[in-house]
Amino acid sequence: MATGDLMSRALAALEEIDGPVPVEVIHGLVDAEAVTGPMTIAQVADLLDMSPHTLRYYERIGLVEVARDAGGHRSYDAAAVRRLVFVARMRLSGMAMRDLQHYLRLADEGDDTVPERLDLLLEHRDTIRRQLRELTLSLAATEYKIATYGGHTGPSSAGET
Amino acid sequence: MATGDLMSRALAALEEIDGPVPVEVIHGLVDAEAVTGPMTIAQVADLLDMSPHTLRYYERIGLVEVARDAGGHRSYDAAAVRRLVFVARMRLSGMAMRDLQHYLRLADEGDDTVPERLDLLLEHRDTIRRQLRELTLSLAATEYKIATYGGHTGPSSAGET
DNA sequence: CTAGGACTTCGAGCGCACTCGAACGCAAAC
DNA sequence: GTTTGCGTTCGAGTGCGCTCGAAGTCCTAG
Structure with a gap:
């Protein structure tokens, strides 16, 4: 780092x-x-x-x-x-290169493209929000699994991950 | 979907x-x-x-x-x-394939590997938490930018993205 | 009997986002 | 004056995680 x-x-x-x-x-x-x-x-x-x-x-x-x-x-x-x-x-935050290229091309074209850029940003915001929700769920699931491991160190049933 | x-x-x-x-x-x-x-x-x-x-x-x-x-x-x-x-x-939640392979190999080896699996899970939990923090920041920055666009539709200074 | 469709294996191909190597230039330090 | 080091260009290579195509098998419906 x-x-x-x-x-x-x-x-x-x-x-x-x-x-x-x-x-x-x-x-x-x-x-x-x-x-x-x-x-x-x-x-x-x-x-x-x-x-x-x-x-x-x-x-x-x-x-x-x-x-x-x-x-x-x-x-x-x-x-x-x-x-x-x-x-x-x-x-x-996970925006793809092509979307970034698109956005920046618009930015270079001047103020007329502000509405379109705004749309792209709103879309991206939704994407981030979705990612946040999915990650939160993944975190909860991971912590749940950690708890089942850390809670007791006894034997587990077959096929467990 | x-x-x-x-x-x-x-x-x-x-x-x-x-x-x-x-x-x-x-x-x-x-x-x-x-x-x-x-x-x-x-x-x-x-x-x-x-x-x-x-x-x-x-x-x-x-x-x-x-x-x-x-x-x-x-x-x-x-x-x-x-x-x-x-x-x-x-x-x-972004775990790499090799880590997943590693984890599942351990799971197949039986209960002896529970501590090591726990370590992997804890590490992954930290990774998810870091991602959440970074995403939260990205979301805030994106919303900030949206606000500057949506707040007023007037002209912007040159070089603005 | 035949046509359709969902499945099988195998290996090759792809898109993304870097990442690297080779060969070179220039400018300051010793 | 040469070595060190940071930079340059260009094209090629890498790693990941799929994704696809070809050729074949098997079951079911008409």
């Missing part, structure tokens, strides 16, 4: 507090807390906890455009970083 | 009630509500909401052994179905 990656810090912030996710944490996550000046590929990779290989791959398939410095090296400006933060979070 | 699959019904049950997941729902999910007699591959596929192809694949890689009837067709007895219910739920 990278030392300074965003997700880790946001999650750590959540450990401290309880109840609904506070706006500042989201803000920190969404805005990449005011990225100052251009970053190298290694810095962005560390920030997003992914490999430089993956960042080049994302650029290759058209998720971001990245400028080059005098030496031909990638130079990620604030906009590029913000975009990648968005990509990383959406990927983490 | 299959009409009678387990997960759908468990999720539907959860819609009705609120608060912590009740034991009966878990029981229904874990025990496949008292499977009576042997089932065909099509019936199991429908129950688990997966294709016959996938069931054959699971058997091929050693996740289950399945008996054949007089005509050479697969005949899933209650134990096989229970095992597959377990497999399906673990897969849904």
Whole structure:
């Protein structure tokens, strides 16, 4: 795990507090807390906890455009970083690459596509909610099974998993 | 979506009630509500909401052994179905195939491996919990973004996603 | 008797999302 | 001046989890 990656810090912030996710944490996550000046590929990779290989791959398939410095090296400006933060979070929540490509293509087309983008986001929200419900159920089932193992260490019936 | 699959019904049950997941729902999910007699591959596929192809694949890689009837067709007895219910739920919660193979191999080795299986379950529980936290954060971020789109339909600044 | 449909085995193919390796460039450190 | 190290491009390879197709078998209905 990278030392300074965003997700880790946001999650750590959540450990401290309880109840609904506070706006500042989201803000920190969404805005990449005011990225100052251009970053190298290694810095962005560390920030997003992914490999430089993956960042080049994302650029290759058209998720971001990245400028080059005098030496031909990638130079990620604030906009590029913000975009990648968005990509990383959406990927983490299970959005497929093609949907992400679609969304970002729309974003590049300007404000006319806002309604369509909103639809995509609403759909994605529902997907996340469904995942949350399924995971909650899986967690309950796993804990149930743990309880049957941990509750008593006696013999079990044949065929048990 | 299959009409009678387990997960759908468990999720539907959860819609009705609120608060912590009740034991009966878990029981229904874990025990496949008292499977009576042997089932065909099509019936199991429908129950688990997966294709016959996938069931054959699971058997091929050693996740289950399945008996054949007089005509050479697969005949899933209650134990096989229970095992597959377990497999399906673990897969849904993101457990990798190799971990599942490992776990089931241990289960086949008998009661001596209960402690090791317990360890695997505890580890998996932590994985699910981490996923839940990350998803919750992703949901909050997505809803935040939806709010910025839905809140006002005015022009946005350049480079916005 | 024949046609349909659900099943069987086997191996090959696929889509996704990376991940890697090779060969090279450039710039600072020793 | 050469070594170290971080970067570059390009294409190919990997691992996962299915998914499919071909060719054949078996039972049932018409």
